[in-house]
Amino acid sequence: MKYFIIAGERSGDLHGSNLIKAIKTADNQAGGVPSIIKAWGGDYMQEAGAEITKHYRDLAFMGFLEVLKNLPTILGFIGECKKTIEEFKPDAIILIDYAGFNMRIAKWAKKEGYKVFYYISPKVWAWNQSRAWSLKKNLDRLFVIFPFEVEFFKKYHFDVEFVGNPLFDAIATFKPSADFLIRNNLSDKKIIALLPGSRKQEVEKMLNLMVATQSKFADYQFVIAGVGNLSLDFYKPFLNDNISLVIDQTYDLLSHSTAALVTSGTATLETALFGVPQVVCYKTSIISYQIGKWVIKVPYISLVNLVAQKEVVKELIQDDLTIENLSNELDKIINNQSFRNQQILDYKQVKESLGEVGASEKTGRRIVEILSSTKQ
Incomplete structure (x- = not known):
């Protein structure tokens, strides 16, 4: 199957790389052809096997004022991203954090008939909480990484999946350098x-x-x-x-x-x-x-x-x-x-x-399971 993944920051790039490894494993086990993954991300995701069509270093704007000042540039990136997706025609779009950008892509993608998954929820519980309704409307599945998020989304009648925290995955694979x-x-x-x-x-x-x-x-x-x-x-x-x-x-x-x-x-x-x-x-x-x-x-x-x-x-x-x-x-x-x-x-x-090791593996497996069940 074909996947398009968007991570706009370094942490999303790290977690995206582990997710890519999990998707490749689960997709092969499901009997499909080798997965094809394109992404807006960074070096970690590229090392994991994704073709990076835009690096996150070009997307990093911090703060409300800074985003407003660069809004024409950001809107241009959104248009470019949509075009890339249309040309690639993925079986699924997977969004990782990076709320301002990814929620706009989710809204468009759902209308266009794509399967849309979100891994690492936007922090809608922190501000503008009504955005939870938008997530419910525009996503096929939301995978959250903090226990309190499950209770938060219940207030919006939105059943989400708590998969544990992906930092455990990153730290579990780390081996300190003796030198x-x-x-x-x-x-x-x-x-x-x-x-x-x-x-x-x-x-x-x-x-x-x-x-x-x-x-x-x-x-x-x-x-x-x-x-x-x-x-x-x-x-x-x-x-x-x-x-x-x-x-x-x-x-x-x-x-x-x-x-x-x-x-x-x-x-x-x-x-x-x-x-x-x-x-x-x-x-x-x-x-x-x-x-x-x-x-x-x-x-x-x-x-x-x-x-x-x-x-x-x-x-x-x-x-x-x-x-x-x-x-x-x-x-x-x-x-x-x-x-x-x-x-x-x-x-x-x-x-x-925060749970145990395996958030990325669990999320990758669930995405492949959901996609496979809809193709049967």
């Missing part, structure tokens, strides 16, 4: 990891604040978790004798870290699953922040706190994200042993609530 420190010219000092994100505009904003705390923690080395879609020249201004950079080695970095400063997003949950105490950081333009305050309906921005339904990690947002506050919170998770231990204990409860 990580040597290979990256890192010292024997304990490491504070800096995870500033993957979009250029957010990375620049976050790193300026994160690296400013370094002088107060001279006994530690700071290591930036860089991403390959940004150039080395971009990171150079943030580096010095005690601030280093590793590229596309976030899991290795976390497995060697004592603490972390993390931009809100999937990385907060990844950091928790590695058991690394963290402070969550988020800052955007004033206009985007004011719009966000108005529309966001959840009490936290980090996935760790949302899953736990309480404050497990400190969130420093917008005006609260100062060098002083960041330094004070970092000091707590390093030097206040009871505070540090409590966060690690809460991490274990978060992990237990």
